[in-house]
Amino acid sequence: MLILSLDSSTKGCSAALHQDGALLSACDLHTDRSSSSMLTTLIQSTVQNAGFALHDLDAIAVAKGPGSYTGLRVAVSTAKGLCYALDKPLIGINTLAAMARQLSTFYEDNASTQGYLLCPMLDARRMEVYATVFDTRLQTILPTQAVVVQADSFGTLLEKYPIVFFGDGAAKCQPVLGTHPHAHFLSEPLHPSARTVGTLATEAFLRAEFEDVVTFEPYYLKDFMGTQPRSLPTDSAQAVDA
Structure with missing residues (x-):
C-alpha cells in the first residue's frame, strides 16, 4: 500500500510518501505562494528519493481543506490530475x-x-x-x-x-x-503537513473511503457555511x- 499525500492548504506546500503507514519520504516548503510553482517538484523528489515511480502508487491523498482558496485548488487539481493519468483512487483528508x-x-x-x-x-x-x-x-x-x-x-x-x-x-x-x-x-x-495527511489516508484506504475523482472539490468551508x-x-x- 503506497500512498502519495499532498498538502498546500496554507502558504507553503508539502508531499509525503507512505508505505503501509510508514513514512518513507517527505518534502516540505513553508515559503509564501510556493504551491503553484513547487508542488510538482516536491512530488517528483518525494517519490524518487524513496526509490519509486508514480506508477507504483496505490492511491493519492490530498488535504481537502479548509484553508487557502488558491492553495487548495492547486493541491486538489494536482491530485485529481495524477489520479486521472495513473488511474488511481483519490483520498480526501480534512486539513x-x-x-x-x-x-x-x-x-x-x-x-x-x-x-x-x-x-x-x-x-x-x-x-x-x-x-x-x-x-x-x-x-x-x-x-x-x-x-x-x-x-x-x-x-x-x-x-x-x-x-x-x-x-x-x-x-x-x-x-x-x-x-x-x-x-x-x-x-x-x-503547520499543516502531508506527513499526517498520509497517516490518516492510510487509515482511510483500509476502510476504502475514496472520493469521486470527477466531482471532488476542495472543502472551502466559507462557501459551505x-x-x-x-x-x-x-x-x-x-x-x-x-
Missing part, C-alpha cells in the same frame, strides 16, 4: 484533522494531559478562523466551522476542559482567550458529553 494528528499521540500518551482537547485553527480573515475541536483520539467534539474569535467563542466547553489551540489562526485567539486557565497555546508554530461565520455554541460542553 484540521491532519494538523490535530501531529499532536494527538503526545497528548493521549502523556498522563499529565489526559482529558485535554485539541483545537487546530487556520487563519481566515479579520477575526475569523477555521477551527474544529477533537479529543486526543481524534474523535470530533465540535465540527469544522468558521468562527469569529470572541471571549465567549467556545462557550462552556472551555470552562470544563483544557484546550490546546494551535495553527496560524491561534495567534488571533491568544489575545482574546490567553488569560483563561484552560486555554493553552503552543510556543512554536504548527454561507457568508456569515458564527461563534461556537454556548452549550458546546454538551457536545463533548454526548
Whole structure:
C-alpha cells in the first residue's frame, strides 16, 4: 500500500510518501505562494528519493481543506490530475484533522494531559478562523466551522476542559482567550503537513473511503457555511458529553 499525500492548504506546500503507514519520504516548503510553482517538484523528489515511480502508487491523498482558496485548488487539481493519468483512487483528508494528528499521540500518551482537547485553527480573515475541536483520539467534539474569535467563542466547553489551540489562526485567539486557565497555546508554530495527511489516508484506504475523482472539490468551508461565520455554541460542553 503506497500512498502519495499532498498538502498546500496554507502558504507553503508539502508531499509525503507512505508505505503501509510508514513514512518513507517527505518534502516540505513553508515559503509564501510556493504551491503553484513547487508542488510538482516536491512530488517528483518525494517519490524518487524513496526509490519509486508514480506508477507504483496505490492511491493519492490530498488535504481537502479548509484553508487557502488558491492553495487548495492547486493541491486538489494536482491530485485529481495524477489520479486521472495513473488511474488511481483519490483520498480526501480534512486539513484540521491532519494538523490535530501531529499532536494527538503526545497528548493521549502523556498522563499529565489526559482529558485535554485539541483545537487546530487556520487563519481566515479579520477575526475569523477555521477551527474544529477533537479529543486526543481524534474523535470530533465540535465540527469544522468558521468562527469569529470572541471571549465567549467556545462557550462552556472551555470552562470544563483544557484546550490546546494551535495553527496560524491561534495567534488571533491568544489575545482574546490567553488569560483563561484552560486555554493553552503552543510556543512554536504548527503547520499543516502531508506527513499526517498520509497517516490518516492510510487509515482511510483500509476502510476504502475514496472520493469521486470527477466531482471532488476542495472543502472551502466559507462557501459551505454561507457568508456569515458564527461563534461556537454556548452549550458546546454538551457536545463533548454526548
